[in-house]
Amino acid sequence: MNDHKDLVAARLLSSRDTEVRTTGTVDLARIEDAVRDILVAVGEDPDRHGLKETPKRVAHAYAELFAGLRVDPIDALGTTFEEGHQELVMVCDIEVQSFCEHHLLPFIGKAHIGYVPGLSGCVAGLSKLARLVDIYARRPQVQERLTTQIADCLHAALDAAGVIVVIECEHTCMTMRGIRKAGARTITSAVRGTLQSDPRTRNEAMELLRRGAA
Numbered sequence: 001m002n003d004h005k006d007l008v009a010a011r012l013l014s015s016r017d018t019e020v021r022t023t024g025t026v027d028l029a030r031i032e033d034a035v036r037d038i039l040v041a042v043g044e045d046p047d048r049h050g051l052k053e054t055p056k057r058v059a060h061a062y063a064e065l066f067a068g069l070r071v072d073p074i075d076a077l078g079t080t081f082e083e084g085h086q087e088l089v090m091v092c093d094i095e096v097q098s099f100c101e102h103h104l105l106p107f108i109g110k111a112h113i114g115y116v117p118g119l120s121g122c123v124a125g126l127s128k129l130a131r132l133v134d135i136y137a138r139r140p141q142v143q144e145r146l147t148t149q150i151a152d153c154l155h156a157a158l159d160a161a162g163v164i165v166v167i168e169c170e171h172t173c174m175t176m177r178g179i180r181k182a183g184a185r186t187i188t189s190a191v192r193g194t195l196q197s198d199p200r201t202r203n204e205a206m207e208l209l210r211r212g213a214a
C-alpha cells in the first residue's frame with residue numbers, strides 16, 4: 001500500500017462501520033452446483049435443453065454482479081486533482097444497480113453525490129464518484145449501508161470538508177414479491193462534515209439536488 005492509501009484506510013477504519021476489505025475469488029463451479037440444486041428444488045429439470053447452460057451463465061452473472069467485493073474502493077478515487085476549489089461539487093442521477101442482501105434481488109435507482117473539498121482543494125475525477133457507487137453497489141447490500149459507505153469513503157479519501165449522499169431506489173423484493181408495492185421508492189441520505197453542520201452549505205446542496213435531480 002502506498003502512503004495515501006494507508007492514510008485513507010486509517011481514516012476509514014476510524015469512521016463508523018465502513019469496511020475497506022477485498023475478499024477472495026469467485027468459485028464459479030460452486031455457484032453452478034448451487035444453481036443446479038435450486039432448479040431441481042423448484043421442480044425444474046436442469047438437464048433440459050433450455051436450462052443446460054443456465055448454471056454456468058448464472059455463475060458468470062454473479063461474478064460480474066458481485067465484482068465489488070473484490071475491488072478496493074479507495075483505488076476508485078485514486079485520481080484526484082489539487083484544484084484549489086473549495087466550494088460545493090455535485091453529481092446527480094448516477095445510476096445505482098445493487099442487490100438486496102436479504103433476498104438477492106436487485107434494487108435500482110439513482111445516487112446524488114455532493115462534497116465540499118478540504119483545505120487542500122483536492123477534487124476527484126467526476127467519473128470516479130460513479131465508480132465508487134458501482135464498487136459498493138456490486139455487493140450484497142442494504143440501501144442504508146450503501147449510502148453510508150459511499151459518504152465515508154469519499155469523506156476519507158478526499159479529506160473533504162463535507163459530503164452528502166442521497167440515494168433513491170426501487171427494491172424489487174418489494175415490487176416483484178412479498179408486499180408487491182410497485183413504484184414504492186426508498187430514499188436514504190448520509191451527510192458528513194460541513195454539509196451537516198453548516199446550514200448555508202447544506203441548503204445550497206439541497207437546492208442543487210432539487211434542481212439537478214428534478
Ligand SMILES: Nc1nc2c(ncn2[C@@H]2O[C@H](COP(=O)(O)OP(=O)(O)OP(=O)(O)O)[C@@H](O)[C@H]2O)c(=O)[nH]1
Nearest residue numbers: 100101102103141142143144171173174177178179
Ligand atoms: N432497511 C432496509 N430493508 C431492506 C432493504 N432491502 C430489503 N429490505 C427489507 O428487509 C426485510 C427482510 O425482512 P424479513 O421479514 O426477514 O424477510 P421477508 O419475510 O422476506 O419479508 P417481506 O419482504 O416483508 O416478505 C424486508 O422488510 C425487506 O423489505 C434495504 O436496503 N434496507
Ligand SMILES: [Zn+2]
Nearest residue numbers: 100102103173
Ligand atoms: Zn430484499
